Amino acid sequence: xxxxxxxxxxxxxxxxxxxxxxxxxxxxxxxxxxxxxxxxxxxxxxxxxxxxxxxxxxxxxxxxxxxxxxxxxxxxxxxxxxxxxxxxxxxxxxxxxxxxxxxxxxxxxxxxxxxxxxxxxxxxxxxxxxxxxxxxxxxxxxxxxxxxxxxxxxxxxxxxxxxxxxxxxxxxxxxxxxxxxxxxxxxxxxxxxxxxxxxxxxxxxxxxxxxxxxxxxxxxxxxxxxxxxxxxxxxxxxxxxxxxxxxxxxxxxxxxxx
Amino acid sequence: xxxxxxxxxxxxxxxxxxxxxxxxxxxxxxxxxxxxxxxxxxxxxxxxxxxxxxxxxxxxxxxxxxxxxxxxxxxxxxxxxxxxxxxxxxxxxxxxxxxxxxxxxxxxxxxxxxxxxxxxxxxxxxxxxxxxxxxxxxxxxxxxxxxxxxxxxxxx
Numbered sequence: 001x002x003x004x005x006x007x008x009x010x011x012x013x014x015x016x017x018x019x020x021x022x023x024x025x026x027x028x029x030x031x032x033x034x035x036x037x038x039x040x041x042x043x044x045x046x047x048x049x050x051x052x053x054x055x056x057x058x059x060x061x062x063x064x065x066x067x068x069x070x071x072x073x074x075x076x077x078x079x080x081x082x083x084x085x086x087x088x089x090x091x092x093x094x095x096x097x098x099x100x101x102x103x104x105x106x107x108x109x110x111x112x113x114x115x116x117x118x119x120x121x122x123x124x125x126x127x128x129x130x131x132x133x134x135x136x137x138x139x140x141x142x143x144x145x146x147x148x149x150x151x152x153x154x155x156x157x158x159x160x161x162x163x164x165x166x167x168x169x170x171x172x173x174x175x176x177x178x179x180x181x182x183x184x185x186x187x188x189x190x191x192x193x194x195x196x197x198x199x200x201x202x203x204x205x206x207x208x209x210x211x212x213x214x215x216x217x218x219x220x221x222x223x224x225x226x227x228x229x230x231x232x233x234x235x236x237x238x239x240x241x242x243x244x245x246x247x248x249x250x251x252x253x254x255x256x257x258x
Numbered sequence: 259x260x261x262x263x264x265x266x267x268x269x270x271x272x273x274x275x276x277x278x279x280x281x282x283x284x285x286x287x288x289x290x291x292x293x294x295x296x297x298x299x300x301x302x303x304x305x306x307x308x309x310x311x312x313x314x315x316x317x318x319x320x321x322x323x324x325x326x327x328x329x330x331x332x333x334x335x336x337x338x339x340x341x342x343x344x345x346x347x348x349x350x351x352x353x354x355x356x357x358x359x360x361x362x363x364x365x366x367x368x369x370x371x372x373x374x375x376x377x378x379x380x381x382x383x384x385x386x387x388x389x390x391x392x393x394x395x396x397x398x399x400x401x402x403x404x405x406x407x408x409x410x411x412x413x414x
Contacts, residue, residue: 041388055313130343
Protein backbone atom coordinates (compact mmCIF):
# COMPACT_ATOMS: atom_id res chain seq x y z
CA UNK A 1 0.00 0.00 0.00
CA UNK A 2 1.36 3.41 -0.93
CA UNK A 3 1.86 5.66 2.06
CA UNK A 4 -0.48 8.36 0.70
CA UNK A 5 -3.39 5.87 0.75
CA UNK A 6 -3.07 5.30 4.48
CA UNK A 7 -6.04 6.14 6.67
CA UNK A 8 -5.27 8.34 9.67
CA UNK A 9 -5.51 5.35 11.95
CA UNK A 10 -3.08 3.35 9.81
CA UNK A 11 -0.70 6.29 9.70
CA UNK A 12 -0.83 6.57 13.49
CA UNK A 13 -0.10 2.85 13.77
CA UNK A 14 2.90 3.25 11.44
CA UNK A 15 4.11 6.24 13.44
CA UNK A 16 3.87 4.31 16.71
CA UNK A 17 5.71 1.32 15.23
CA UNK A 18 8.53 3.64 14.22
CA UNK A 19 8.84 4.95 17.77
CA UNK A 20 8.64 1.49 19.31
CA UNK A 21 10.92 -0.21 16.79
CA UNK A 22 13.63 2.43 17.13
CA UNK A 23 13.69 1.88 20.89
CA UNK A 24 13.44 -1.91 20.55
CA UNK A 25 16.19 -2.39 18.00
CA UNK A 26 18.65 -0.06 19.72
CA UNK A 27 17.67 -1.53 23.09
CA UNK A 28 18.45 -5.02 21.82
CA UNK A 29 21.73 -3.96 20.24
CA UNK A 30 22.84 -2.38 23.52
CA UNK A 31 21.78 -5.46 25.47
CA UNK A 32 24.17 -7.52 23.33
CA UNK A 33 26.94 -5.91 25.42
CA UNK A 34 25.59 -7.32 28.66
CA UNK A 35 28.47 -9.15 30.34
CA UNK A 36 30.90 -8.05 27.62
CA UNK A 37 31.44 -4.34 28.32
CA UNK A 38 35.01 -3.03 28.22
CA UNK A 39 34.82 -2.18 31.94
CA UNK A 40 32.23 -3.03 34.57
CA UNK A 41 30.79 0.50 34.77
CA UNK A 42 30.24 0.65 31.02
CA UNK A 43 28.72 -2.80 30.99
CA UNK A 44 26.22 -1.68 33.63
CA UNK A 45 25.56 1.60 31.83
CA UNK A 46 24.87 -0.14 28.51
CA UNK A 47 22.52 -2.64 30.15
CA UNK A 48 20.70 0.12 32.03
CA UNK A 49 20.27 2.17 28.87
CA UNK A 50 18.99 -0.93 27.09
CA UNK A 51 16.52 -1.47 29.91
CA UNK A 52 15.16 2.07 29.60
CA UNK A 53 14.77 1.60 25.85
CA UNK A 54 13.00 -1.74 26.19
CA UNK A 55 10.68 -0.13 28.75
CA UNK A 56 9.91 2.66 26.29
CA UNK A 57 9.36 0.05 23.58
CA UNK A 58 6.67 -1.59 25.67
CA UNK A 59 4.79 1.68 26.03
CA UNK A 60 4.95 2.50 22.30
CA UNK A 61 4.17 -0.99 21.02
CA UNK A 62 1.31 -1.54 23.48
CA UNK A 63 -0.29 1.66 22.20
CA UNK A 64 0.44 0.63 18.60
CA UNK A 65 -1.37 -2.66 19.19
CA UNK A 66 -4.40 -0.85 20.62
CA UNK A 67 -4.50 1.57 17.69
CA UNK A 68 -4.22 -1.28 15.20
CA UNK A 69 -7.14 -3.01 16.90
CA UNK A 70 -6.39 -6.52 15.66
CA UNK A 71 -5.59 -8.04 18.99
CA UNK A 72 -1.81 -7.76 18.71
CA UNK A 73 -0.06 -6.58 21.84
CA UNK A 74 3.52 -5.54 22.62
CA UNK A 75 4.73 -9.15 22.60
CA UNK A 76 3.23 -10.10 19.24
CA UNK A 77 4.60 -6.94 17.69
CA UNK A 78 8.08 -7.38 19.11
CA UNK A 79 8.49 -11.12 18.72
CA UNK A 80 6.31 -12.21 15.84
CA UNK A 81 7.02 -9.72 13.07
CA UNK A 82 9.62 -10.33 10.38
CA UNK A 83 12.34 -7.92 9.38
CA UNK A 84 10.32 -6.33 6.56
CA UNK A 85 7.58 -5.36 9.03
CA UNK A 86 9.98 -3.43 11.25
CA UNK A 87 9.97 0.36 11.00
CA UNK A 88 13.20 1.32 12.78
CA UNK A 89 15.82 3.59 11.25
CA UNK A 90 18.68 1.63 9.64
CA UNK A 91 21.21 3.37 11.91
CA UNK A 92 19.92 1.39 14.88
CA UNK A 93 20.19 -2.08 13.36
CA UNK A 94 23.76 -2.09 12.06
CA UNK A 95 26.06 -4.27 14.18
CA UNK A 96 27.75 -2.88 17.29
CA UNK A 97 31.19 -3.73 15.86
CA UNK A 98 33.07 -2.22 18.80
CA UNK A 99 32.44 -0.05 21.84
CA UNK A 100 33.35 3.14 19.96
CA UNK A 101 30.83 2.57 17.20
CA UNK A 102 28.20 1.48 19.71
CA UNK A 103 28.52 4.64 21.76
CA UNK A 104 28.71 6.96 18.73
CA UNK A 105 25.56 5.36 17.29
CA UNK A 106 23.81 5.81 20.61
CA UNK A 107 24.94 9.44 20.70
CA UNK A 108 23.56 10.13 17.20
CA UNK A 109 20.23 8.63 18.27
CA UNK A 110 20.15 10.41 21.67
CA UNK A 111 20.98 13.72 19.96
CA UNK A 112 17.84 13.25 17.86
CA UNK A 113 15.66 11.61 20.47
CA UNK A 114 15.85 14.25 23.19
CA UNK A 115 14.58 17.17 21.05
CA UNK A 116 12.16 14.81 19.27
CA UNK A 117 10.58 13.46 22.46
CA UNK A 118 10.51 16.96 23.92
CA UNK A 119 8.55 18.11 20.85
CA UNK A 120 6.22 15.09 21.18
CA UNK A 121 5.26 16.17 24.71
CA UNK A 122 3.18 18.84 22.90
CA UNK A 123 1.30 16.17 20.93
CA UNK A 124 -2.47 16.49 20.77
CA UNK A 125 -2.57 12.70 21.21
CA UNK A 126 -2.60 12.46 24.99
CA UNK A 127 -0.99 9.03 25.25
CA UNK A 128 1.78 9.98 22.82
CA UNK A 129 2.49 13.10 24.90
CA UNK A 130 2.59 11.04 28.10
CA UNK A 131 4.96 8.38 26.76
CA UNK A 132 7.17 11.11 25.31
CA UNK A 133 7.33 12.99 28.62
CA UNK A 134 8.31 9.82 30.46
CA UNK A 135 10.91 8.82 27.84
CA UNK A 136 12.38 12.31 27.43
CA UNK A 137 13.69 12.26 30.99
CA UNK A 138 15.54 9.04 30.26
CA UNK A 139 16.78 10.33 26.89
CA UNK A 140 18.28 13.41 28.58
CA UNK A 141 20.25 11.15 30.87
CA UNK A 142 21.36 8.93 27.98
CA UNK A 143 22.51 11.90 25.92
CA UNK A 144 24.60 13.27 28.77
CA UNK A 145 26.51 10.01 29.06
CA UNK A 146 26.84 9.15 25.37
CA UNK A 147 28.09 12.67 24.52
CA UNK A 148 30.62 12.59 27.37
CA UNK A 149 31.88 9.19 26.28
CA UNK A 150 32.20 10.17 22.61
CA UNK A 151 34.28 13.16 23.70
CA UNK A 152 36.44 11.05 26.02
CA UNK A 153 37.18 8.55 23.24
CA UNK A 154 37.54 11.02 20.36
CA UNK A 155 39.87 13.20 22.42
CA UNK A 156 41.50 10.15 24.01
CA UNK A 157 44.41 8.05 22.83
CA UNK A 158 45.60 7.77 19.26
CA UNK A 159 43.90 4.39 19.01
CA UNK A 160 40.58 5.48 20.50
CA UNK A 161 40.55 8.50 18.19
CA UNK A 162 41.17 6.29 15.15
CA UNK A 163 38.34 3.93 16.14
CA UNK A 164 35.95 6.85 16.61
CA UNK A 165 36.93 8.39 13.26
CA UNK A 166 36.25 5.06 11.55
CA UNK A 167 32.94 4.71 13.36
CA UNK A 168 31.97 8.22 12.29
CA UNK A 169 32.72 7.47 8.67
CA UNK A 170 30.70 4.26 8.81
CA UNK A 171 27.70 5.61 10.71
CA UNK A 172 27.35 9.06 9.13
CA UNK A 173 25.37 8.00 6.03
CA UNK A 174 22.85 6.30 8.33
CA UNK A 175 22.10 9.39 10.42
CA UNK A 176 20.09 11.36 7.85
CA UNK A 177 17.18 8.92 7.79
CA UNK A 178 16.16 9.96 11.31
CA UNK A 179 15.20 13.37 9.93
CA UNK A 180 13.65 12.52 6.56
CA UNK A 181 9.92 13.22 6.21
CA UNK A 182 7.37 11.10 4.38
CA UNK A 183 3.59 10.74 4.02
CA UNK A 184 3.19 9.18 7.48
CA UNK A 185 4.93 12.19 9.00
CA UNK A 186 2.72 14.56 7.00
CA UNK A 187 -0.37 12.77 8.33
CA UNK A 188 0.95 13.11 11.88
CA UNK A 189 1.41 16.86 11.37
CA UNK A 190 -2.16 17.16 10.02
CA UNK A 191 -3.48 15.39 13.11
CA UNK A 192 -1.18 17.41 15.43
CA UNK A 193 0.29 14.13 16.73
CA UNK A 194 3.90 15.00 15.89
CA UNK A 195 6.02 17.61 14.14
CA UNK A 196 8.01 16.72 11.02
CA UNK A 197 11.22 14.85 11.84
CA UNK A 198 13.07 17.38 9.65
CA UNK A 199 12.13 20.09 12.15
CA UNK A 200 14.52 18.43 14.61
CA UNK A 201 17.49 18.96 12.24
CA UNK A 202 18.72 22.27 13.76
CA UNK A 203 18.71 20.84 17.30
CA UNK A 204 20.43 17.65 16.13
CA UNK A 205 23.06 19.61 14.20
CA UNK A 206 23.73 21.71 17.25
CA UNK A 207 24.10 18.68 19.55
CA UNK A 208 26.26 16.82 17.05
CA UNK A 209 28.50 19.71 15.97
CA UNK A 210 29.25 20.68 19.56
CA UNK A 211 30.10 17.12 20.56
CA UNK A 212 32.18 16.25 17.49
CA UNK A 213 34.19 19.47 17.85
CA UNK A 214 35.04 18.65 21.45
CA UNK A 215 35.81 15.07 20.47
CA UNK A 216 38.26 16.36 17.82
CA UNK A 217 36.30 14.58 15.10
CA UNK A 218 35.40 16.31 11.84
CA UNK A 219 31.86 16.18 10.61
CA UNK A 220 31.76 14.48 7.19
CA UNK A 221 30.74 16.68 4.24
CA UNK A 222 28.34 14.29 2.58
CA UNK A 223 24.62 14.41 3.38
CA UNK A 224 23.88 11.18 1.50
CA UNK A 225 21.44 9.17 3.59
CA UNK A 226 20.67 5.45 3.48
CA UNK A 227 16.92 5.17 3.83
CA UNK A 228 14.08 2.70 3.83
CA UNK A 229 14.04 1.39 7.41
CA UNK A 230 11.48 3.79 8.87
CA UNK A 231 9.29 3.48 5.80
CA UNK A 232 9.54 -0.32 5.80
CA UNK A 233 10.89 -0.44 2.24
CA UNK A 234 14.14 -2.23 3.02
CA UNK A 235 16.40 -3.13 5.88
CA UNK A 236 20.06 -4.08 5.99
CA UNK A 237 20.91 -7.77 6.08
CA UNK A 238 21.81 -7.30 9.75
CA UNK A 239 18.28 -6.90 11.07
CA UNK A 240 17.25 -10.45 10.16
CA UNK A 241 20.23 -11.86 12.04
CA UNK A 242 19.40 -9.73 15.05
CA UNK A 243 15.77 -10.84 15.03
CA UNK A 244 16.77 -14.49 14.67
CA UNK A 245 18.41 -14.17 18.05
CA UNK A 246 15.90 -11.83 19.65
CA UNK A 247 12.84 -13.81 18.59
CA UNK A 248 14.07 -17.39 18.78
CA UNK A 249 12.30 -18.23 22.02
CA UNK A 250 8.86 -17.09 20.88
CA UNK A 251 9.35 -18.64 17.45
CA UNK A 252 10.39 -22.02 18.88
CA UNK A 253 8.02 -22.03 21.85
CA UNK A 254 5.08 -19.81 20.86
CA UNK A 255 3.39 -18.19 23.83
CA UNK A 256 6.13 -19.17 26.31
CA UNK A 257 6.12 -17.00 29.44
CA UNK A 258 8.36 -16.68 32.47
CA UNK B 259 -8.06 -8.95 59.72
CA UNK B 260 -10.82 -6.42 59.09
CA UNK B 261 -14.09 -6.64 57.21
CA UNK B 262 -13.61 -5.51 53.61
CA UNK B 263 -16.68 -3.23 53.86
CA UNK B 264 -15.24 -1.13 56.68
CA UNK B 265 -11.83 -0.49 55.13
CA UNK B 266 -11.02 3.16 54.42
CA UNK B 267 -8.65 4.63 51.87
CA UNK B 268 -6.55 6.12 54.69
CA UNK B 269 -6.15 2.64 56.14
CA UNK B 270 -4.90 1.32 52.80
CA UNK B 271 -2.36 4.16 52.55
CA UNK B 272 -1.18 3.16 56.02
CA UNK B 273 -0.78 -0.48 54.98
CA UNK B 274 1.12 0.54 51.87
CA UNK B 275 3.59 2.34 54.17
CA UNK B 276 4.57 -1.17 55.29
CA UNK B 277 5.27 -2.46 51.77
CA UNK B 278 9.01 -2.12 51.16
CA UNK B 279 10.58 -1.24 47.84
CA UNK B 280 11.88 -4.61 46.57
CA UNK B 281 15.31 -3.21 45.65
CA UNK B 282 15.75 -0.74 48.51
CA UNK B 283 13.90 -2.36 51.40
CA UNK B 284 14.49 0.52 53.85
CA UNK B 285 11.94 2.70 52.08
CA UNK B 286 8.29 1.94 51.40
CA UNK B 287 6.54 2.13 48.06
CA UNK B 288 4.78 5.23 49.44
CA UNK B 289 8.13 6.86 50.32
CA UNK B 290 9.28 6.10 46.78
CA UNK B 291 6.40 8.16 45.42
CA UNK B 292 5.10 5.58 42.95
CA UNK B 293 1.63 5.26 44.52
CA UNK B 294 -0.43 7.94 42.80
CA UNK B 295 -3.87 7.00 44.06
CA UNK B 296 -5.91 4.64 46.22
CA UNK B 297 -9.59 4.25 45.48
CA UNK B 298 -12.21 1.98 46.97
CA UNK B 299 -14.71 0.44 44.62
CA UNK B 300 -17.04 -2.55 44.82
CA UNK B 301 -15.56 -3.94 48.01
CA UNK B 302 -12.06 -3.81 46.52
CA UNK B 303 -9.34 -1.28 45.88
CA UNK B 304 -7.84 0.25 42.77
CA UNK B 305 -4.22 1.27 43.27
CA UNK B 306 -2.75 3.71 40.77
CA UNK B 307 0.98 3.29 40.23
CA UNK B 308 3.47 5.25 38.16
CA UNK B 309 6.72 3.60 37.04
CA UNK B 310 10.04 5.05 38.21
CA UNK B 311 11.82 4.16 34.95
CA UNK B 312 10.07 2.79 31.84
CA UNK B 313 11.97 -0.47 32.05
CA UNK B 314 12.26 -0.88 35.81
CA UNK B 315 11.82 -4.63 36.42
CA UNK B 316 10.83 -3.97 40.05
CA UNK B 317 7.46 -2.55 39.01
CA UNK B 318 5.78 -5.95 38.58
CA UNK B 319 7.19 -7.12 41.93
CA UNK B 320 5.83 -3.96 43.58
CA UNK B 321 2.30 -4.78 42.34
CA UNK B 322 2.65 -8.35 43.55
CA UNK B 323 3.94 -7.25 46.98
CA UNK B 324 1.06 -4.79 47.34
CA UNK B 325 -1.46 -7.44 46.40
CA UNK B 326 -0.05 -9.85 48.99
CA UNK B 327 0.16 -7.19 51.71
CA UNK B 328 -3.43 -6.11 51.19
CA UNK B 329 -4.68 -9.70 51.01
CA UNK B 330 -3.10 -10.30 54.42
CA UNK B 331 -5.23 -7.44 55.78
CA UNK B 332 -8.36 -8.98 54.34
CA UNK B 333 -8.58 -7.00 51.13
CA UNK B 334 -8.72 -9.61 48.40
CA UNK B 335 -9.94 -7.58 45.46
CA UNK B 336 -7.10 -5.36 44.32
CA UNK B 337 -6.54 -4.05 40.83
CA UNK B 338 -3.87 -1.77 39.42
CA UNK B 339 -3.88 1.20 37.10
CA UNK B 340 -0.68 2.49 35.52
CA UNK B 341 -0.42 6.24 35.24
CA UNK B 342 2.39 7.76 33.17
CA UNK B 343 1.58 11.43 33.51
CA UNK B 344 2.84 13.39 35.27
CA UNK B 345 6.04 11.35 34.96
CA UNK B 346 7.63 10.15 38.19
CA UNK B 347 10.22 12.46 39.65
CA UNK B 348 12.60 12.04 42.56
CA UNK B 349 10.89 15.14 44.06
CA UNK B 350 8.19 12.69 45.14
CA UNK B 351 10.52 10.82 47.47
CA UNK B 352 9.30 11.54 50.99
CA UNK B 353 11.55 13.35 53.50
CA UNK B 354 11.46 10.19 55.60
CA UNK B 355 12.46 8.15 52.55
CA UNK B 356 15.40 10.47 51.80
CA UNK B 357 16.70 10.21 55.36
CA UNK B 358 16.37 6.43 55.31
CA UNK B 359 18.23 6.19 52.01
CA UNK B 360 21.18 8.03 53.49
CA UNK B 361 21.19 5.88 56.63
CA UNK B 362 21.22 2.84 54.36
CA UNK B 363 24.28 4.13 52.47
CA UNK B 364 22.55 5.55 49.39
CA UNK B 365 22.99 9.28 48.82
CA UNK B 366 19.57 10.87 48.20
CA UNK B 367 18.97 12.77 44.93
CA UNK B 368 19.95 16.44 44.66
CA UNK B 369 18.77 18.90 42.01
CA UNK B 370 22.43 19.87 41.45
CA UNK B 371 22.88 16.47 39.79
CA UNK B 372 25.25 14.84 42.25
CA UNK B 373 25.24 13.77 45.90
CA UNK B 374 25.58 16.45 48.55
CA UNK B 375 27.92 14.31 50.64
CA UNK B 376 29.20 10.82 51.26
CA UNK B 377 26.46 8.84 53.04
CA UNK B 378 29.10 7.11 55.17
CA UNK B 379 31.48 9.80 56.46
CA UNK B 380 29.52 12.90 55.28
CA UNK B 381 32.54 14.30 53.42
CA UNK B 382 31.69 16.53 50.46
CA UNK B 383 34.78 15.36 48.53
CA UNK B 384 32.87 12.97 46.28
CA UNK B 385 33.37 12.00 42.65
CA UNK B 386 31.35 10.20 40.02
CA UNK B 387 32.39 6.71 38.94
CA UNK B 388 29.53 6.06 36.53
CA UNK B 389 26.21 7.61 35.64
CA UNK B 390 24.57 4.21 35.99
CA UNK B 391 24.51 1.75 38.83
CA UNK B 392 23.10 -1.50 40.15
CA UNK B 393 19.49 -0.51 39.41
CA UNK B 394 17.87 1.89 36.94
CA UNK B 395 17.45 4.53 39.67
CA UNK B 396 21.06 4.68 40.88
CA UNK B 397 24.51 5.94 39.82
CA UNK B 398 27.92 4.98 41.22
CA UNK B 399 30.00 7.50 43.16
CA UNK B 400 32.92 7.33 45.54
CA UNK B 401 34.20 9.31 48.48
CA UNK B 402 37.66 10.89 48.31
CA UNK B 403 38.02 10.94 52.09
CA UNK B 404 36.83 7.59 53.40
CA UNK B 405 37.46 6.04 49.95
CA UNK B 406 34.20 4.07 50.11
CA UNK B 407 32.18 3.63 46.92
CA UNK B 408 28.47 4.36 47.30
CA UNK B 409 25.22 4.47 45.36
CA UNK B 410 23.63 7.78 44.50
CA UNK B 411 19.91 7.91 43.84
CA UNK B 412 19.72 9.61 40.40
CA UNK B 413 17.79 12.87 40.35
CA UNK B 414 15.16 12.92 37.61
